[in-house]
Amino acid sequence: MGVVTTIQRFSLSDGPGIRSTVFFKGCNMRCAWCHNPETLLAQSQLHLYPEKCTGCGACLAVCPSGARRAGENGIEQISALCTACGACAAVCFSGALSVSGTEMSVEEILNEVLQDRAYYERSGGGVTISGGEVLAQPEFALELLKALKAEGVSTAIETNFCFPFPLIETLLPHIDLFMIDLKLLDETAHKRWTGLSNRLVLQNIEALDQTGKPFIIRTPLIPGVNDNSAEIARIAEFLSAFKHLEYYEMLNFNPLGASKYKSLGIENPFESARPLGGEALRELSGAAEIHLTKIRLG
Ligand code: SF4
Ligand code: SF4
16 A cells, blocks of 8 residues: 555646656655645645634544634644544535545556546556655555556656665666656755755666666756756756756746645745746756757746
């Protein structure tokens, strides 16, 4: 069994063609701008949307931990008592409560994603495993990838690639396309903004290129972190050495995680950040073009 937050069907941005994307829960990095903050921790979490609460009281009756109580200003949550069991969310019909993180078997995931097999075949798509971090649940990832390949489904992973290469090698034969995040080339800045050094990431990209597997490198453009020409040019120069890089993609800042931070009660350091404008994107694209020809803006 693995822990999954969502399965997104008909995705057009997680690899070629029409895809289903399976989001694993749990990540070894702590990127300060993460737009899927519900995938950071391995365990399930309860999301609260108090503005949707009608005060019906249904959650009070079912909470086995006493974590929901009626207060002076409406229903209150005692977070320290909550085990994220999801009983309250199951009876809350107003959408004021939801749980992220469900244990799923390979069979359950296959039942869902194989419904769209015809779309994958017609569009050149398949299934992408994302997160969170795929490699943080390596045994489950291996089991799922093997099962997908046995069904003839094309596979891709979206990964921060910050794990020992021998672990990556165990999955390699079952992955058709690697989509790797490279957030910063500067090691000190990488540590500061993600919590981890990027040395392993850079070494792994070099090792992957030697295997002949195709890969895509993506950089999320984060205002004040890496949205400058010098950093993007350094990344592009590093990438210019590789034979099996399909293309380099810069992804504009995605502010859509803001409501998730609020619902989880955690601080969002990039709450006021906004996507980059056209001129800034053109400038960064130009910096990458000095070293690379295959560039995309996403
Ligand atoms: S998730 Fe479970 S423990 Fe937490 S408030 Fe809801 S019912 Fe109670
Ligand atoms: S079940 Fe939902 S709507 Fe009803 S009191 Fe609880 S949170 Fe509010």
